[in-house]
Amino acid sequence: MTTHVPQGAGHLRTDETPPERPASQTDQSSPDAKFPGALVWADERVGAAKGLRFALKKVFPDHWSFLLGEIAMYSMIIALITGTFLTLWYVPSMGHVVYDGDYVPLKGVGMSEAYASTLDISFEVKGGLLIRQLHHWSALFFIVGIALHAARVFFTGAFRKPREINWLIGVVLSLLAIIEGFAGYSLPDDLLSGTGIRAMNGFMMSAPVIGTWMTFFVFGGEFPGEAIIPRLYIAHVLLIPAILVGLFVLHLALVVVHKHTQYPGPGRTNDNVVGFPIMPVYAAKAGGFFFVVFGITALVSALVQINGVWVYGPYDPTQVTAGSQPDFYMWFSDGALRLLPGWLEFTLFGTVWSFNIFLGSLVLLPLVWVVLGAYPFLEAWVTGDKREHHILQRPRNAPTRTAIGAAAISMYLVLALACVNDILAIKLGLSINDLTILFRTMFFVLPVLVFVVTKRLCLSLQRHDRERVLHGNETGRIVRTPEGRFFEAHEPLDEFERWALVDYDTPTPLGLTQGPDVDSRGVARRRGPLAGAQAAVSSFFYKDAVTAVTPAELAAAHHHGEHDALESPSIPQLGAPVNDSTGDDDFSEGHGSAVQAPTHHR
Amino acid sequence: MSSLAARRRSPLALLMLLFLGLTFTGTAYAALQTGAAPGTSAEGASQEQLGEGRQLFLANCASCHGANAEGNGEAGPSLYGVGAAAVDFQVATGRMPLPAPGVQAERNISQVHFSDEQIEALAVYVDSLAPGPDVPEEQWLDASQGDAANGGAVYRTNCAMCHNSSGTGGALTRGKYAPTLMGVDAQHIYEAMLTGPQSMPVFNDQNITPEEKRDVIAFLKSIEDGANDQGGHTLGSLGPAGDALFAWTIGILAFIGAAVWLGRKAA
Ligand code: HEM
Numbered sequence: 001m002t003t004h005v006p007q008g009a010g011h012l013r014t015d016e017t018p019p020e021r022p023a024s025q026t027d028q029s030s031p032d033a034k035f036p037g038a039l040v041w042a043d044e045r046v047g048a049a050k051g052l053r054f055a056l057k058k059v060f061p062d063h064w065s066f067l068l069g070e071i072a073m074y075s076m077i078i079a080l081i082t083g084t085f086l087t088l089w090y091v092p093s094m095g096h097v098v099y100d101g102d103y104v105p106l107k108g109v110g111m112s113e114a115y116a117s118t119l120d121i122s123f124e125v126k127g128g129l130l131i132r133q134l135h136h137w138s139a140l141f142f143i144v145g146i147a148l149h150a151a152r153v154f155f156t157g158a159f160r161k162p163r164e165i166n167w168l169i170g171v172v173l174s175l176l177a178i179i180e181g182f183a184g185y186s187l188p189d190d191l192l193s194g195t196g197i198r199a200m201n202g203f204m205m206s207a208p209v210i211g212t213w214m215t216f217f218v219f220g221g222e223f224p225g226e227a228i229i230p231r232l233y234i235a236h237v238l239l240i241p242a243i244l245v246g247l248f249v250l251h252l253a254l255v256v257v258h259k260h261t262q263y264p265g266p267g268r269t270n271d272n273v274v275g276f277p278i279m280p281v282y283a284a285k286a287g288g289f290f291f292v293v294f295g296i297t298a299l300v301s302a303l304v305q306i307n308g309v310w311v312y313g314p315y316d317p318t319q320v321t322a323g324s325q326p327d328f329y330m331w332f333s334d335g336a337l338r339l340l341p342g343w344l345e346f347t348l349f350g351t352v353w354s355f356n357i358f359l360g361s362l363v364l365l366p367l368v369w370v371v372l373g374a375y376p377f378l379e380a381w382v383t384g385d386k387r388e389h390h391i392l393q394r395p396r397n398a399p400t401r402t403a404i405g406a407a408a409i410s411m412y413l414v415l416a417l418a419c420v421n422d423i424l425a426i427k428l429g430l431s432i433n434d435l436t437i438l439f440r441t442m443f444f445v446l447p448v449l450v451f452v453v454t455k456r457l458c459l460s461l462q463r464h465d466r467e468r469v470l471h472g473n474e475t476g477r478i479v480r481t482p483e484g485r486f487f488e489a490h491e492p493l494d495e496f497e498r499w500a501l502v503d504y505d506t507p508t509p510l511g512l513t514q515g516p517d518v519d520s521r522g523v524a525r526r527r528g529p530l531a532g533a534q535a536a537v538s539s540f541f542y543k544d545a546v547t548a549v550t551p552a553e554l555a556a557a558h559h560h561g562e563h564d565a566l567e568s569p570s571i572p573q574l575g576a577p578v579n580d581s582t583g584d585d586d587f588s589e590g591h592g593s594a595v596q597a598p599t600h601h602r
Numbered sequence: 603m604s605s606l607a608a609r610r611r612s613p614l615a616l617l618m619l620l621f622l623g624l625t626f627t628g629t630a631y632a633a634l635q636t637g638a639a640p641g642t643s644a645e646g647a648s649q650e651q652l653g654e655g656r657q658l659f660l661a662n663c664a665s666c667h668g669a670n671a672e673g674n675g676e677a678g679p680s681l682y683g684v685g686a687a688a689v690d691f692q693v694a695t696g697r698m699p700l701p702a703p704g705v706q707a708e709r710n711i712s713q714v715h716f717s718d719e720q721i722e723a724l725a726v727y728v729d730s731l732a733p734g735p736d737v738p739e740e741q742w743l744d745a746s747q748g749d750a751a752n753g754g755a756v757y758r759t760n761c762a763m764c765h766n767s768s769g770t771g772g773a774l775t776r777g778k779y780a781p782t783l784m785g786v787d788a789q790h791i792y793e794a795m796l797t798g799p800q801s802m803p804v805f806n807d808q809n810i811t812p813e814e815k816r817d818v819i820a821f822l823k824s825i826e827d828g829a830n831d832q833g834g835h836t837l838g839s840l841g842p843a844g845d846a847l848f849a850w851t852i853g854i855l856a857f858i859g860a861a862v863w864l865g866r867k868a869a
Pocket of ligand 1 (some may be wrong): 027065066067068072073074076096146147149150153156158159163166167169170171173177248251252255260261463
């Protein structure tokens with residue numbers, strides 16, 4: 001394995017090669033470094049140095065997409081801090097008061113203490129409005145960060161073994177994040193948030209048989225009652241944050257245990273991590289990024305209004321405002337309600353069954369997260385891949401997964417946009433009814449379209465990569481041969497660039513790796529009841545895979561005499577691409593055959 | 603490439619541009635409003651004025667509303683009993699004469715090609731055929747005498763479901779919409795409530811008293827004067843939709859830009 005690194009700072013990069021490797025050159029982690037007396041004193045009593053050394057020696061690969069999770073992390077921290085500030089003034093009570101504060105257009109209006117105290121935070125507490133806006137913007141950025149981070153994890157295959165559990169934790173985290181957000185924006189008790197609570201009330205009521213009972217339980221009686229705000233408050237400031245922070249710590253701990261994944265690149269194998277040690281480089285970068293995230297959030301919060309509760313007025317069950325939308329992460333569910341046809345509500349056995357609401361809320365919400373959580377396991381079952389993966393996949397190199405992800409996102413977007421159908425209608429001068437028909441159609445058509453297009457796109461990008469590896473980059477330089485023929489000169493790739501383009505698995509459908517139904521002695525193989533289905537889905541997943549260029553193919557291309565200069569023997573990576581060096585287990589057979597016989601997959 | 607040119611191409615410059623664009627595209631307020639004098643009705647109108655009104659009506663309106671405003675089937679409804687207030691509202695906001703049949707007669711203040719006197723003449727003429735609500739008196743139009751807080755409460759109960767709690771408008775079915783109420787003249791706000799144009803319900807003086815109508819006007823004018831504009835740019839008062847748009851465009855670009863920049867920095 002090579003220790004060569006392409007760009008500068010080579011002395012800072014270390015390899016983590018199990019089981020043991022020589023001590024890194026960075027002296028903070030060296031066992032015999034001199035430390036200040038106070039530190040030694042503390043260590044002799046707390047004994048943290050060992051764990052710290054382990055942590056500080058950790059190496060992080062560097063890529064901007066690895067910072068997406070940190071956007072979420074830092075936004076969560078900002079929300080936690082600003083939220084604590086808000087609890088000092090917010091009054092979680094539905095007790096009735098007459099407003100007599102600084103905001104003239106509401107003077108003398110009756111409202112709940114919750115709403116009045118939110119107005120006070122906005123207009124009377126010094127810096128209160130800025131903190132409120134920081135809290136809400138950071139909450140939005142938290143969820144934006146989670147979405148981007150989860151997309152990164154999904155499209156690069158970072159959820160594969162051994163990281164399935166961490167994916168599950170992430171899925172739970174994202175669910176908790178939106179529940180936390182919902183509870184949060186319900187607290188001010190303004191007309192908009194009250195409408196949101198009313199919607200939640202309707203969701204629960206739509207549950208067959210137990211619906212009414214459930215709402216009475218949650219609301220402590222008839223809607224709206226006096227209990228819901230204090231209850232949501234405890235959920236929002238205590239219960240959910242506690243679970244959120246706990247799971248999040250576990251999430252990070254698992255990242256440390258598994259070590260961070262890395263993109264394919266020179267010297268990067270499934271057995272090492274190429275990057276910077278936490279101290280000092282990564283810590284400086286990550287710490288710096290906290291201030292960047294905080295700075296951007298603060299700038300936005302100072303300049304852009306968010307949830308101006310004074311605009312909506314106090315909640316009153318008899319009122320509602322046009323343009324009532326929840327925060328964006330709840331849109332898909334609200335949008336589903338706007339698309340589901342009314343005939344799904346029917347009367348049977350003397351009871352009303354509101355399936356037009358039930359399907360879009362109590363069924364859809366859990367369904368989305370169950371599918372998210374199940375995906376890694378489904379994919380592993382389909383691909384039969386039981387190996388550990390520490391090298392990420394470029395999205396194009398997993399065309400079917402990338403296409404599934406893109407199709408799912410398009411489906412989600414259709415639902416989300418259906419939730420703002422009224423705003424789209426008025427801004428684009430369209431009819432709501434036409435939009436509804438359009439969205440209903442799109443919900444079924446768009447995912448198929450997006451799937452096909454994305455997959456084709458991935459495959460042609462893969463073919464393009466093959467071209468580049470085999471024949472080099474186009475130079476735009478036209479060369480004329482002595483015989484008078486013209487051709488474009490191609491520039492061979494250097495080995496660093498090539499590494500990233502060839503370092504991926506060439507999968508084979510399960511049917512091909514499992515061999516024939518009857519073995520050579522005429523004995524039928526034993527198969528599980530689902531084996532047929534498994535093979536079919538597997539073939540769907542992999543059948544048109546484009547294989548990575550093998551060393552043999554590359555050598556053949558070069559022997560055609562195109563560019564002899566390339567064939568210097570000093571390129572160790574090429575002789576042993578990662579897929580060969582992993583050398584493991586049950587997949588290697590199909591794997592080898594794929595290398596030898598790429599024609600299978602055309 | 604000079605350093606300035608280099609900077610101009612950076613993603614940050616694009617962000618700044620987007621942000622400035624969002625900041626400075628506020629509502630373009632309609633300039634001058636025209637219309638009949640407060641209190642206009644057929645009572646006490648001169649023969650001369652009625653005659654002028656009839657001429658104008660025959661020339662501009664009769665094709666759709668019939669020579670005697672009795673209505674003309676699909677083309678236009680009868681105007682009996684709509685009153686001077688309806689005529690003033692429809693003509694002075696540029697809705698009538700209708701340029702072409704559509705989903706909804708739209709406000710078109712730049713296309714009002716009648717003088718105040720002509721609008722008044724049209725209003726008294728139509729009112730004289732079969733009387734209806736008068737153009738409101740001056741005293742009910744003075745926002746400074748209204749109670750914005752009470753107006754807000756009345757507004758949220760009666761109007762917000764169509765016009766949005768911040769008066770920015772909302773969509774109705776089949777391409778119809780409740781327009782924005784920002785920049786609408788006090789007299790036209792009052793007349794709209796009084797006459798209920800098209801899909802809008804009528805709010806007569808029993809539903810909403812003249813005092814309350816004035817409160818509503820005071821409330822809407824207080825929004826126009828910036829009562830809602832606390833804590834920065836309002837992003838068009840679209841509620842969570844505006845916030846989401848901002849978060850998923852400028853916000854996300856800023857964060858990813860910062861991440862890419864940091865990822866590129868060598869140690
Ligand atoms: C509370 C919200 C979350 C925070 C603060 C958070 C933060 C992080 C951070 C900082 C990392 C390490 C760096 C990185 O790869 O980006 C990480 C890794 C990871 N996250 Fe999250 N995350 C959150 C939610 C999620 C969600 C919603 C998912 C997926 C549904 C997820 C799945 C993962 C996985 C599988 C890893 C390990 C991937 C790897 O090492 O490359 N996380 N998370």
